[in-house]
Amino acid sequence: MRVVKVGFLGFGNIGSGVYQVLRDNADLIEHRDGLRFEVKRMLVRDVNKNRKFMVGTKLTTDVADIAGDPEIEFVCEFMGGIHPAREYILEVLKAGKTVITANKQVLANCWPELQAAAQESGAGLYFEASVAGGIPIIRTMWDSIQANHIDSIMGIINGTTNYILTRMTEEGLSYEEVLESAQKLGLAEPDPTSDVEGYDAMYKLSILGSMGFHTRLPIDVIYHEGITKVTKEDIAYGKEMGYTLKLLAIGKKRGNEVEARVHPAFIPNTHPLASIRGAFNAVFMHGDAVGDLMLYGRGAGDLPTASAIISDLVYACHQDKHRYMTFKNQPFLDPGTTILEDWExxxxxxxxxxxxxxxxxxxxxxxxxxxxxxxxxxxxxxxxxxxxxxxxxxxxxxxxxxxxxxxxxxxxxxxxxxxxxxxxxxxxxxxx
Ligand SMILES: NC(=O)c1ccc[n+]([C@@H]2O[C@H](COP(=O)([O-])OP(=O)(O)OC[C@H]3O[C@@H](n4cnc5c(N)ncnc54)[C@H](OP(=O)(O)O)[C@@H]3O)[C@@H](O)[C@H]2O)c1
CATH class of the missing domain: 3.30.70.260 (ACT domain)
Structure with missing residues (x-):
């Protein structure tokens, strides 16, 4: 049995979920993988705050306590946002520690720089939880369907908007009514912009599309439009025609041409994605060998996201040499790829x-x-x-x-x- 010391950057909702699953399922993880994880330090903003797990002196506000601790091999980042997450991840990677991040925003914006830092020090960079929470979509793309040319990705990868659209569809409510109720239930942020305007899905499509099409899709080449203009009348008229409205993240590839877009779309009620209700996520893909493939599950939440993060931790522990994306992970679109703006x-x-x-x-x-x-x-x-x-x-x-x-x-x-x-x-x- 190997004892693995871990540091956390952030100890909020997701950090507490990871802590809980590592504690509650420690025997199972040890039995299956011969690993026992010990969370040594957690970086937070405020050490005096009341928390789900009171861990005393393990809390710190100084990233150097984690980056500079020779015992800590792996660092999980779930602070969110770009700054200072980017700077802290870079510091930790430069110290040779493998990073596991749940933060799609920092990854979609800074991936080339983070990967370069990881490669330079030989540390790993893993991000299963950054797209679709508990759904093992990243590992599937990396390790299970790598023999395919992926030509299409259609995803419901934002749970908040799917929750809103589901209730508008099933209860005939307006966007404003459902948003207000979702905010009261904690299913939508007080400032819902990133979800309802399609930014969150755009970050995730940048990550999925880059992996699926084997070329970096920076966020600035992705068209995005949110659900704020959708009315209950539109949903009802679509319903009469046999359609369901979803916020879709769509990527398509033909030759060197790629489409990358996030917007509300009607899909036939018979499409597998039409049945995805509430805050659930699903990704429907097509590969030339595997054909149609759909993954479905919880796209958010502390425990589903913890499941993805711990899968990365275990996976990283089993690597003799860390693996990296093999497409050119650069800040701009590869000149060999064209973005199709006049799609059909x-x-x-x-x-x-x-x-x-x-x-x-x-x-x-x-x-x-x-x-x-x-x-x-x-x-x-x-x-x-x-x-x-x-x-x-x-x-x-x-x-x-x-x-x-x-x-x-x-x-x-x-x-x-x-x-x-x-x-x-x-x-x-x-x-x-
Ligand atoms: N929520 C989900 O279901 C979900 C699912 C998948 C991925 N994610 C991603 O996971 C990440 C975290 O989400 P969350 O819901 O856990 O957020 P959260 O509850 O707000 O937790 C954020 C944590 O980071 C700490 N933090 C933030 N800024 C900091 C700074 N400048 N210095 C030090 N510590 C800082 C906070 O410290 P304090 O506790 O002291 O405030 C808190 O512990 C985000 O990137 C999110 O996109 C979330």
Missing amino acids: SEYYLHVKVVDKPGVLAKMTQIFADHEVSVASVFQKNTSAKEGSASVVFVTHKTRELAMKSVLKDLEAEADVLEIKNCIRVEEGEQDA
């Missing part, structure tokens, strides 16, 4: 128009002018008082830029009172 999709468009003859014809002419083919049109609510009507169009597959031109011309049309929403519809190809 179907579109759902909800507009409020003046309720009078000839308006529909004018609008369909605008679609025709940009060679966008309309698959169906529905008139929804009419308001005699306002003299307005709501019209929903669904297009056939078309190009993003053609659709943007349609939107621009519709905005300039006097009889179009408001473009309520434009949502992409992803049919999501599946193996037969």
Whole structure:
């Protein structure tokens, strides 16, 4: 049995979860892997704070107590944010200690620099918990489907937005109503921007896409759009057409062309991702050998995330020599890769128009002018008082830029009172 001394950078929600599982499942871990982990020091902001686990003098506010301790071999980072997490991780890596991080933001932003520091000192850098919490997606990509060309990744990788959209769909509530209740339940942050505007999913897609497509996808090449404009009417209209609305992180690769985007999307109710409810996450991928593959589980929470972190700890302990990403892990997009901005999709468009003859014809002419083919049109609510009507169009597959031109011309049309929403519809190809 090997005793392994560990340091923590952060001892909040996730840190306490890791501490708890290491303590409660210590015998199991020892029995299976011959390892016993001992958490020696924890870095926090405030040593006097009340905590789930009161660990006395193990707490410190000085990172040097961890980076400079020769007994500590492995350091787990769950502080969050970029600064000072980046600086502390670098310090620890430079001291030759392996880092296990749950922090997607620091990884997506600083990965090349962190990997270079790890390689230089021979330390490991592991990050299973940084994407989709307890779902073993990183190890699957690294160790289980490495023989595949991955051509498509579609993920529900933000639990907060999936929770909000699920309740809007199932209970007919507005975005604002569900957000407020999710905040009260602790399922959404007091400042929910990173989740609801798609940043969190963008960081995770940067990590997953880079691994899946074997080329670094920096966050600045990823299109992102959140769920704040989604209305209960849109969800209800989509439902009538057999669609479910999800915030999807989508990566596709054809040859050297890559699509990388995060946005709300309607998917058919028959798609496996449509059944992912509440705060659960799932990643649906396609590889040329394995075919369709979906991983599902809890994308957040102290214990699921602890499960992923401890899997990295054990994995790192078993490496004679640490492994690193073998694509060029650089801050910019590789010149051999092109980001496709004019991707193909179907579109759902909800507009409020003046309720009078000839308006529909004018609008369909605008679609025709940009060679966008309309698959169906529905008139929804009419308001005699306002003299307005709501019209929903669904297009056939078309190009993003053609659709943007349609939107621009519709905005300039006097009889179009408001473009309520434009949502992409992803049919999501599946193996037969
Ligand atoms: N929450 C989840 O379900 C989940 C899932 C997957 C990944 N993650 C990632 O895990 C990380 C941590 O999340 P969490 O929910 O555990 O956060 P948290 O509860 O806020 O804990 C953060 C910890 O870091 C410490 N800390 C923060 N800034 C510090 C600084 N400048 N110097 C020293 N210590 C500092 C805090 O110290 P004090 O205790 O003294 O305040 C606290 O112990 C984030 O990167 C998050 O994205 C979270």
